[in-house]
Amino acid sequence: MPANDVTPAPTTQPFVAADIAFVLIATAMVLAMAIPGLALFYGGLVRRKNILSIMMQCVSLTGLMSVIWLLYGYSLVFAPDLPYSLGFVGGFDFVAMNGVLPTNSESGQTIPAVGTIPRMSHFMFQMMFFIITPTLICGAFAERLRFASVCWFSVLWGTFVYCPVAHWIWSDTGWFSEFNTTNPWCKAFDFAGGTVVHITSGVSALICAIIIGNRLGFRQEPMPPHNLTYTALGAMLLWLGWFGFNAGSALAANPLAVAAFTATHMAAASGLLGWSLMEWLSHGRVTLLGACSGAVAGLVVITPACGTCSPLSALLMGIMGGAVCYLACTRLKNAFQYDDSLDAFGIHGVGGLLGAILTGVFATRMMKGGTEPLGLIDGHPEQILYQVIAALVTALYAAFISVILLKIIDSSLGLRVSQQAELQGLDIAEHGEEGYIFH
Amino acid sequence: MKKIEAIVRHFKVEEIKEALTEAGVKGITASEVRGFGRQKGHRETFRGAEYTVDFLPKVKLEIVVSDDQEPKVISTIIAAAQTGQIGDGKIFVTNIDEMIRIRTGEMGDEAV
Numbered sequence: 001m002p003a004n005d006v007t008p009a010p011t012t013q014p015f016v017a018a019d020i021a022f023v024l025i026a027t028a029m030v031l032a033m034a035i036p037g038l039a040l041f042y043g044g045l046v047r048r049k050n051i052l053s054i055m056m057q058c059v060s061l062t063g064l065m066s067v068i069w070l071l072y073g074y075s076l077v078f079a080p081d082l083p084y085s086l087g088f089v090g091g092f093d094f095v096a097m098n099g100v101l102p103t104n105s106e107s108g109q110t111i112p113a114v115g116t117i118p119r120m121s122h123f124m125f126q127m128m129f130f131i132i133t134p135t136l137i138c139g140a141f142a143e144r145l146r147f148a149s150v151c152w153f154s155v156l157w158g159t160f161v162y163c164p165v166a167h168w169i170w171s172d173t174g175w176f177s178e179f180n181t182t183n184p185w186c187k188a189f190d191f192a193g194g195t196v197v198h199i200t201s202g203v204s205a206l207i208c209a210i211i212i213g214n215r216l217g218f219r220q221e222p223m224p225p226h227n228l229t230y231t232a233l234g235a236m237l238l239w240l241g242w243f244g245f246n247a248g249s250a251l252a253a254n255p256l257a258v259a260a261f262t263a264t265h266m267a268a269a270s271g272l273l274g275w276s277l278m279e280w281l282s283h284g285r286v287t288l289l290g291a292c293s294g295a296v297a298g299l300v301v302i303t304p305a306c307g308t309c310s311p312l313s314a315l316l317m318g319i320m321g322g323a324v325c326y327l328a329c330t331r332l333k334n335a336f337q338y339d340d341s342l343d344a345f346g347i348h349g350v351g352g353l354l355g356a357i358l359t360g361v362f363a364t365r366m367m368k369g370g371t372e373p374l375g376l377i378d379g380h381p382e383q384i385l386y387q388v389i390a391a392l393v394t395a396l397y398a399a400f401i402s403v404i405l406l407k408i409i410d411s412s413l414g415l416r417v418s419q420q421a422e423l424q425g426l427d428i429a430e431h432g433e434e435g436y437i438f439h
Numbered sequence: 440m441k442k443i444e445a446i447v448r449h450f451k452v453e454e455i456k457e458a459l460t461e462a463g464v465k466g467i468t469a470s471e472v473r474g475f476g477r478q479k480g481h482r483e484t485f486r487g488a489e490y491t492v493d494f495l496p497k498v499k500l501e502i503v504v505s506d507d508q509e510p511k512v513i514s515t516i517i518a519a520a521q522t523g524q525i526g527d528g529k530i531f532v533t534n535i536d537e538m539i540r541i542r543t544g545e546m547g548d549e550a551v
Contacts, residue, residue: 222490224483283484293486330487343486 016116019252023121026248030128033241034135035059041234041296042139045342048226049425050143051435057138057147061154065131068158071096073130074123076163081173087183089164090171097123115251125248126166133162133197139342140205141212144422147430149415156405157204161398166196169390176390188390189363189374189383191260192249194304194355195394202349203395204402205340211406212415214339216422223341228289235292239268242299246306259367260306264299267306267318271298274322282330290326293347297325300351305359308374313362317355325351349395356391360384440535440551441509445500446472446528447520452498458519459502462511465551468501478525497528503535505548 039058043051065073075094076082082091093099100119102111112119134154141150168174169190172181176188176195190196215223225231246264250257275294276286301321302314309317329346340346360383363375373380409415416422421429428434447455456467473494480493504512513530521527540550 224485224490279484279487282487283489285484287484289485290487326487 014113014116015111015118016252019116019254020118020121022253022257023117023125023248023251026244027121027125027128029241029244030125030132030248031062031241033238033245034128034132035062037234037237037241038132038135039234040230041238041292042142042231042342044227044230044232044234045139045225046142047223047425048436049427051226051427052433053147053426053430054138054142056431057150058135060147060151061135061138062131064151064155065134065158066127068155069123069127069130073158073163074100074126076159077126077166078122078171081167081171087173087175088167090167117251122251125251129166129193129197129245130158130162133193133201134158136197136201136344136348137205137208139344140209140340142341143426144215144416145208145212146414146417147426149409149413152409152413153208153405156409157402160405161200161204161401162196165200165394165397168394169196176386176393186386186389188356188386189308189359190304190356190390191307192246192303194300194352194359195391198300198303198348198352199356199391199394200398202345202347202352203398205344206338206349207399207402208406209338209340209345211403211410214337215341216419218339219337225289232288232292235296239295239299242268242303246299246303249307256307256368259311262311263302263306263309263314263367266311266314267298267302267321268295269298270315270318271295271301271322271325272318274298274319275326276322277319278323278326293329293343294322294326297321297347297351300325300348301355301358303352304355305362308359308363308368310362310364310367313364313377317358317362320358321351321354324354353391353395356387357384360387440538440548441504441506442533442535443500443502443504443509443512443516444531444533445502445516445520446474446497446530447500447516448522448526448528449496449498451520451522452500455500455516455519458515459512462515463508464502464504464512466502470499470501472497472499476526476529495526503538503551505551 035058039055042054046054072095075092076090079090079093081087082089099112100123102109114122134157138150168176171177172179174180176186178187178189180187242264243261247257247261250260272291272295275290275297279286279290298318298321301317305317325347328350329343333340333346361376363383364378365372365374368374375383406415417426417429452469459467473496475493475495480491480495483490483492502512509532516530537546538550539546
């Protein structure tokens, strides 16, 4: 066919190839945080008889949450408000990828867009957050919860906690959304999910640890990690994947993504130093587990702030994150004697709350652009109040719903495995397989 | 006949085996064991939680010899196993009532 006979397709759609490529790669990087990153990180921290059960939770939630996201999760977060819900949760406009998939008509193919990328890539990127958030909670109830209960809790928690909170923070009409132009009553900054991901999961993790109860033998026998080399490799994968998590949240290959990328790295680096310094002062030596935990704590703390703060502020936030999370995982946990097995609350809950508040301190238009002052150092101290309100409402809501869900599951299925199964280890008791078959 | 049990460091096992073989010892049984002596174990720290590890890994060598071999075997083990640092191990000596080689039915010193 001669070239001049080709009718050009309508080019009204604003897609930018670099942005699409960037978001796809970022999406894959976030998936690498859950599997294999979190699977290895958590896997090394449990005892050898539970290695498979925790890895199974990471991998099976990846499958389960993906399906829920397609069916209705994405819609509950990003669709316009459910009628009469007063901005509480999104409606059903995007159910089963309706409005996400391309449509064909006589005038050609139409591909729904978000900014300069197809809505489908936005759908996929956000799906990874929906996967990793309930997976983080698994660290709190590791080594004792029934597998069926893990699945039910995660699906219900994703539906009733994650979706509403993500709608509040990230939809165009959300209560705390900085994108809310119609009724902007409490604009909190949460660039990559400090509140949506880490506060919700961390606080719910604490509730799980308290309601489910301590592991058999907790505080009576040592329960050291069974393979810290896994944990270290997992932490390094988390650090790598977090670039996708944070920089990808710019949804475009632009200077904002570069700023978020840089802040992310600086916070991880200084978080590592903060935790190590505390160990040095307390025990006279530093540990690999401490260094890795500190890096993750720094990453958690910077997550809400990485799009609005400078790399130097990120450095400060990381150090504070490392030190505060260290205290949470040692002093706080010892004082209250709850068995947050792998410190999901100590790192994600405490780090998330700290990060949300510090975002109000360090947000600056120098990084984000615009003329409005953003945080305290920009001359807008009220921002801290907005951050605190959003963080506290989210924390209380996540805690409240988690209690209800756990009670419902406990009275119907039962939460905890039998004592015999717990002693035997969940690998054999729940899954009938063994992690280390060489002896 | 005497049974000599020596609890020694892992990295000394090869050296001890060679010295004993040279001193005329015909058989050694070795096993991985865990234990502690006066110095106890060490402390490990995981995310701020400290654990005491009392049982340290060692190797136990069991050697049965005739009575007249005993002093030489003991001095050979000491010479090969000693580092001078805490944790070098211990040697225990017990009497053996009888010893039988299964293949031939030989008994006593003949079976050593």
